[in-house]
Amino acid sequence: MTRHTESSESAESTDSSESSEPTESEASYDRRRLRQWAAGRARAEGVARRDLLRLVAAAGLASTVPVALSAPRAAAAGPGIVKPLPPEWFIIHGTNAEARFESFADTGYTTPAARFFVRNHTTTPRIDAASWKLNIWGDGLTGRAREFTLADLRRFKPVTRTAFVECAGNARSFFATQQGRAGSGTPWTTGAIGVAHWRGVRLSDVLQKAGLSRRAVDIMPRGLDDEYVTSDGTSYGRVRRPMPVSKALDDVILAYEMNGSPLPPDHGYPVRLLAPSWVGISSIKWLGDIEVSTEPLYSPWNTDFYRLFGDAYPAEGSAPLTRQTxxxxxxxxxxxxxxxxxxxxxxxxxxxxxxxxxxxxxxxxxxxxxxxxxxxxxxxxxxxxxxxxxxxxxxxxxxxxxxxxxxxxxxxxxxxxxxxxxxxxxxxxxxxxxxxxx
CATH class of the missing domain: 2.60.40.650 (Immunoglobulin-like)
Known part of the structure; x- marks a missing residue:
């Protein structure tokens, strides 16, 4: 896996925690997790039975009930996005706000938080940073679950990454307007992307402190936004998406600053995951907990969503999306x-x-x-x-x-x-x- 370029703040020292676990390619990782799945050694929280059958034609796998979260959150404020959305900067798509790409012409290299696109499944939660805690748990740890406050995270050595966050569906509208076949979902043009200086702590450092086992296969970060409920009443639970440990130990950070200031509410305050180069859904906002597992993990966000389906792909879809294009x-x-x-x-x-x-x-x-x-x-x-x-x-x-x-x-x-x-x-x-x- 190619290591992402860090700023000079973090590039001067690369400690051994990032290389203490062997890495593997994304393709070989997916093949391994499918073998584990087929052998009955995988968990799929919140994934419908029909989707399990579609994925590997294996029935009867037990779901694992997640650790209950007592999130320190107030009611989300309407209309769902906190910051102002002037029409000269944004196009509104339901709960989402697309940046007008032409408005970047006078912004310099990075995207100001005020102009950064917003991709929300529900509404932006308002979280009290003083009572916020990150719970790291699961059988992929050598001991019990660990909790970290924001102050705890700030005691780790900070790193800064300059990276884009881009929705996997960015430019989706051009499937219809240029190629004559639409894709479902928000009709983004090119504005579902932004680049920022993200400051935080290496996820690898925090996982090692929590007692990461060498047997760990996957992590699954989960947000503190409301459960995602579709128009037909189906609840998918809180937004969560598994990630291989090899990626987590490579270049992922727990970010608490954006362009030199605390994360704004719409962009993950007080702490979000940042997974450089991967599709935006991997960079979970409003982070609440991370499960660490010795078995492959699946959620609707890597089974129903964020795979490629269609005439050119297998019936079960492609492997879960990782890198952007x-x-x-x-x-x-x-x-x-x-x-x-x-x-x-x-x-x-x-x-x-x-x-x-x-x-x-x-x-x-x-x-x-x-x-x-x-x-x-x-x-x-x-x-x-x-x-x-x-x-x-x-x-x-x-x-x-x-x-x-x-x-x-x-x-x-x-x-x-x-x-x-x-x-x-x-x-x-x-x-x-x-x-x-x-």
Missing amino acids: IKSAFELPWNADLSAHTRHRLTGRAWSAGGAITRVEVSADGGASWRAARLHDRGQEGSWTRWSFPWKPTRTGPAELLSRATDSAGRTQPATTVHNTQGYLFGAVIRHAVTVSG
Whole structure:
């Protein structure tokens, strides 16, 4: 697994706790956990029987009742998101708020918390940090469950990571508008992403302090937001998603600051998980407990949700989603009006979960020809690179602008993305419509 680049604060010292357990690839991990599942050695809290059958055709597995949580929380405030959502910065999608990507043009490298997108399953909880505790429990510990207060976490050596958080469904709407087959879920354009400086403590340090066993396979962090209940009354419980111990010991942190300030309520106050380069659902907000297990763990968030289903995938779906994909986008309003015979400085951002951005190309003729854009940041895996491109249109009328990114792993954005029913991981070149006026 590729280690994420840390800031100078944490890069100066890498202690042995992060490498005390062997790591394995995400693919081999998933194969191993499926073997354990097939042998009857797995737990699936909150997963319907039909989904167990679909996954491995194995019935009769017992669910484990989770440790009860007594969360120190007040009632969530309506309308569900705490911070202001001015229309020039955000598009509202139910309980979610998408950032207008063009609004990033004047923000600098990182995304201010005030402009960071919000992905909520329910409403933002208001939590008292003074009484908040993180409960770490499970048979993957060598002893009893451990509790950590915020003050306890601050006694660990702090680290800072500069990383994006991106919803797995970011750019989902383009499955419909560009490829003619919609995916279910929030119709994000490109604004379900933000980059911040996250400060906290290595999850590996906390797990070792809690008594991590070498037999541990999975961890499952769970949030303190309300239970997720669908419109038909089905309750999936609190948001939770398993993660292999190999990832937890690699680059994951328990973050308590965002861009130099305490986490805002909408972004996980007082503590959230940050899983760099992985789909946003892995970075659980409002962290309440972490189960550590010697058996593979499953929840609706890696069985019903956050797998790839569709014609191109097995009936049981793909393996649970881990890494994000590669994307690029213009910091330009959709259907912007640009003057002909005028030199325009087009700007944008490109990012990849699998490598640093090494090249961005722009096409102003719908993809017939491409020219290199200028990169303004040194590429970094799991973050983004700003770019610019000069364009002086000569013909009036509708036009399409395209950007295409390449990363250090050799991946380049394709012309299309294979369809999946829930619209995850759209990484194809986006056709950005503009109008050139005389």
